[in-house]
Amino acid sequence: MKILLIDDHALFRDGLSLVLDGLDTAIETFEAGSYEAAEVIMRAQPDLDMVLLDLGLPGTSYLDALRAIRQQLPKAFIVILSGTEDYKVVEASLQNGAQGYIPKSSPAKIMLSALQLVISGGTYVPAQILQLKPVTNVATPITQATEHRLTPRQYDVLQQLATGKSNKAIGSELQLTESTVRAHVAAILKAFNVPNRTHAVQHASQHSWL
Template sequence: MNDKPVRILIADDHPLVRRALGGSLSQLGQVTLEEAGSLDETLSKVAAVPDLDLVVFDLRMPGSSGLGGLTQLRTAAPDVPVVVLTADENPRLALKALEQGASGFIPKTAPEPVLLAAIRLVLQGGIYIPSMVAEHAANAESGGGGGNSRSPRQSLTARQRDVLALVLEGLSNREIATRFNLSEATVKAHVTAILRAYNVASRAKLIRAASAEEGNDTLMGEV
């Protein structure tokens, strides 16, 4: 992150959490902090402070019992990135939050270096996806016996196979998101899960591995 001053709204109903989080965020440099302790206060703040750079949002506070609060916040301030910071570590909830437009999902148990790295990433225009989301996506529909005999492609969900097909065509995450009417964060989560399934670290290696697998499948079918 550069030295440009940033303004961050911390929306959490626990004053001690806001104070501790503010102390951590002060390490980012020139940071001006705003606070809110309920959904109504959060919505009032985003309306009154037009130059917000980020909202750190707890899903569960007065007026917000979950994703409904996130939806209202995204509707009220669609151009302000929102990072969900919550005690709930359910990967399905994390994926749903990303699908609804959150730019990141951080469990409150995350170490401070992880928290700061995630916030920096989002402030730079990125999307933070916790490892539990990718692991959950990679394991989806792959349970049951005989898992060791499944090919990487067979271990993918139907949606992940659709995403893989477009990756092989050379489409970017943004183009894939547009094609399937998904958020870019959701596509990134799927791509991360696909990379894990193929045990590769880049799209180029994924294309080679998936193309080779496809070739082998064709040969097996011709036997």
């Protein structure tokens, strides 16, 4: 898999390259410190599989850069990396071609889980940002999810799955035993008719339940 890292901080790019080594596939990384440098790489590597884009690139609007990348690499996965946790920014990113939005403060394990979800066809947005979504009169994700055979507690577990947490960590967060969490996860997989946690989160994301 060919991945292009676009970030103006070399130290962050170096750290991210180490994180990417944890993906379950062979990785070839390319690095750019500006959008102009990224354009050169994209022209030379038109078969890039994924682009990780920093929102704060100097000298260019992130939306302009995002749209241009999507136009130039229509089949590539595009994931935003940012220190900003603003729902409107996330929404604009997804509407303009991104398949994921990962805060730079995320632990390496969460980043890997998020990237694996995107690679499998899902969309990743962390739960803490989804909670910032303005309230509307339309059906809420939890209402929609419970209509599809999830209990409110199972929906709580589903939200935690979306952050990449282990059963033990979910139990600690929700004050449940690890065996109870396993039972809820099994019920979610059965309700969604999917084989594993990643596909469950992907299924929920595709139906806007997260």
